[in-house]
Amino acid sequence: MDVPYTTKPRSDTGLYNAKLGIWLFLASEVMLFGALFSSYILLRVNALEGTWPHGLLNIPIGTFNTAVLISSSITVVMAWASLKLGKFNHFKIYQGLTILCALAFMVIKSVEYKDKFTHYEVWFNDHEKKSIRGHIEVPGEEGNPWFMTHKKLAERKIETIKIHPDPKVTVASGKEAHGGAEAHDGHGDHPPVQEIKVADIKRLSAFVPAHSTYFAIYFTLTALHALHVMGGALVMAYLWGPGSKMWKTDPERFTNRIEVSGLFWHFVDLVWIFLFPVLYLL
């Protein structure tokens, strides 16, 4: 039983089924990410004056990742164009490059995530004192601990920890902040290591979702985006590998599949085009 218009477009709509299907799906995706962007704005305008963090993400890495994703967008469209020209070998190369770009993006993203999980902010019971950001040393842990919290410190009856504060950097919006990401590439003067009594700590959190609404929305948006990248990469890997047999039996339908998966991929790219400035730069 074959459903009509899987390959040839229907004459009155000019569309084949999958193309309409993917656009409908993308419309719902616009609403999904749109709702999250709206949440971002509302959380930001809802934040108390001066509490919205700036400059905690690594801009060079983010820029590089943007370039990676943009490159994958051109390769994916070239893969489709190669099929249109009947050059299956070129398709294989471009599609392969796209998948590599997707993998590179994911690897870079995980490195960024790891950095955040081991980077801390400490707030004090004394409201006058500003919070400190940096890497911490906790007795009984080697190197930078992951996911440490004040609760865990209290449970382990640890009395003091050491913090290596980040150097001060001036960031994008012109506001001064304790540098985050750019701190550990050695620029700037490192302030001296401080010892902090756990009893003085009101709250200690790594740069994890629970840190603040900023990191909450950052992780939600980027993780959801990363899931899309992985999903897209899986589909494209299938179409690059076993799925590409269809080129021999039904080249037109296979070209359509590449077009449809490409549309999805461009959408993922498009989301990132907004995510990058909104989360990293503003």
Add this chain to the structure above:
Amino acid sequence: MGDGHSKEDIKKHIKLYIGIFIALLIGTVLTVAAAYVDLGHKANIALALFIASVKAFLVAGFFMHLTTEKKTIYTILVCTVIFFIGLMALTIMAHYDVPGAGH
């Protein structure tokens, strides 16, 4: 598929795609550069979103062929965009419209 997808057209398209790719890279550099120039908080946000919108237009319009798409798809997307703007605008307007507050 008589909508400009013949082999000659595709070859022309490829040149366009490469042009757009370069434009997107330049856009990315511009966004980052603009963020380091202090134009005032609001102007910085506006500029960054403007560049992002231009990039988005290039991707959607040419990589996704939206400049030459069918009416059905335009209709769906226009509705989607209207509802998205409704969701965002009304939610934020509701946030600012607080009784008795001088926002």
Add this chain to the structure above:
Amino acid sequence: MQHTTHTAPHETSHEHHHEDLGFWRTYVFSTDHKIIGIQYAVTSLAFLFFGFCLMLAMRWQIAYPGEPIPVVGKLLETILGETAKGGIMSPDLYNVFGAMHGTIMVFLAVVPLAFAGFGNYVVPLQIGAIDMTFPRINMASYWSFFIGCVVMFFSFFIPGGAAQGGWTSYSPLASTIPTDGQTYWLIGMVLLITSSLLGAVNFIATIIQLRAPGMTWMRLPFFVWAQFVTAFLLLLAFPPLEAAGIMQLMDKVFGTSFFLPTGLMVGGQVADISGGGSPLLWQHLFWFLAHPEVYVLILPAIGIVAEIIACNTRKTLWGYRSLVYSVLAIGFIAFIVWAHHMYLTGMGTKISAFFQTTTMIISIPSVIILTCLFITLWGGSIRFNTPMLFALAFLPMFGLGGLTGLPLGFSFADLHLHDTYYVIAHFHYIVAPGTIFALFAGVYYWYPKATGRKMNEFWGKVHFWVSFIAMNLIFQPMFAQGMAGMHRRMYDGGATYSGVLDPETGDVVGLEAFIINLNKGITHAAMLMAVAQLPFIINFFYSMFKGEKVDDNPWKATTLEWQTPTPPPHGNFTKEIIVYRGPYDYSLPGAKEDYTPQTEPNHK
């Protein structure tokens, strides 16, 4: 459109050879839209009954607070343990049942039955398609729904029970209740939403792409239009709730503060969170779905009623184009009315005036639809069979529900009525005697198509009349209770507030005994309602095997689903389908019978 004509029939003829897919592929993991429709319908009917039972138990507690629930009390104690000690409903259990009654009725019963069940079975048949556009995605949609159902159902039995935060799951309440019920609820919702999105994509693509030759937009049966708009509502309104669900899940699992404000106190202590979130954000995102969801509940029902009324009055629908444009208008405006659920959140006058206006505007197309359906009855030779009775009852019941909604749409009247039993009565009039009656009508109407047998008319009429009376006895008194100020979430049915005296004047300012006593009457009516469903359940299964056998078109209807063999084979149509006329050509002057199928060419 020339391509269409040859594909379908060719395929059907040679497909018969390799149709042996075995039991599992044919009836369980089927990609056939009819099987999937039936799967949806059966699952959701089961949950409709389950959700109703939850409500019955709650009604007992409301009418007789603190007394053990008769018959099932012991059973509840055995299954749920401490929360139903001695067969008495505890406050926690009441909250669980309340939240899950709403969730199950909306997301697991009515929507899947109306949209996915009837939609899957009927829409491809009515437009002359061999299946849905994406049959495998259709199957994925059902199984995603099914797993969501399992998660929701399973959550009753985890320690602490299912979600307790109401079907609206307002934060911070929902995310700070220390049990895991809400987490299950959110995971369940994400699965249900995924299912709805897949379904919606499929419906829209099917209706746009797979209409038979000659089936132009203005020849679509109204039911298809209703489903088309419904699918758009699901497609574009559900994702924001999915986003909100993900964020609440983050709040629950990863300790974020999306919806938790700074300085939030939980159990007398400042909560250990970052704060900075916005509880109102949840409400906006929730109602951005949940108001369109109301139209998701009602539009397919209106579609079913329109089909049945046209067929049983033997007349064309009055104002077909007005109906179509109205349903499109509803679909559009439905996206910008949501915050009329939030007048009491400290909303300013400008924005509430906006939502008040759009709310009033959306009632206009609703009234146009109702009026068209009423006028269709005028001068018709009406056949009062069971589906028609349910469809006819739908009209005044939906009308009552709609009209009582107007005071809720005005912010000043809503200040008094908000969260009272008046609200409960209002939306139940739309969904219970409204939508659910329409769904019963649909079951009676399309049952012969799916099984080849009719359901018993006599017991159908018994089912109708007793349900009709019971429904009104349940919900009418709630208007009075609500206007007297009875709050909708009170565990003891308002007993705490009965006869409270003003300390200065000595006047009764609490709820009067009369209002409280209405609870008992309502509960008895609900039990009558339960009894009234027995004939339906028995009829449903009995008729499958022993019902009166009927031919392919027992109602003498015009639309395409009646132009196929009964039950329709895989691929739906045995002959080539070409549509020559509109969907409701009944009693055409000069025609040899009082109905002219859409496939009948014009003889001139």
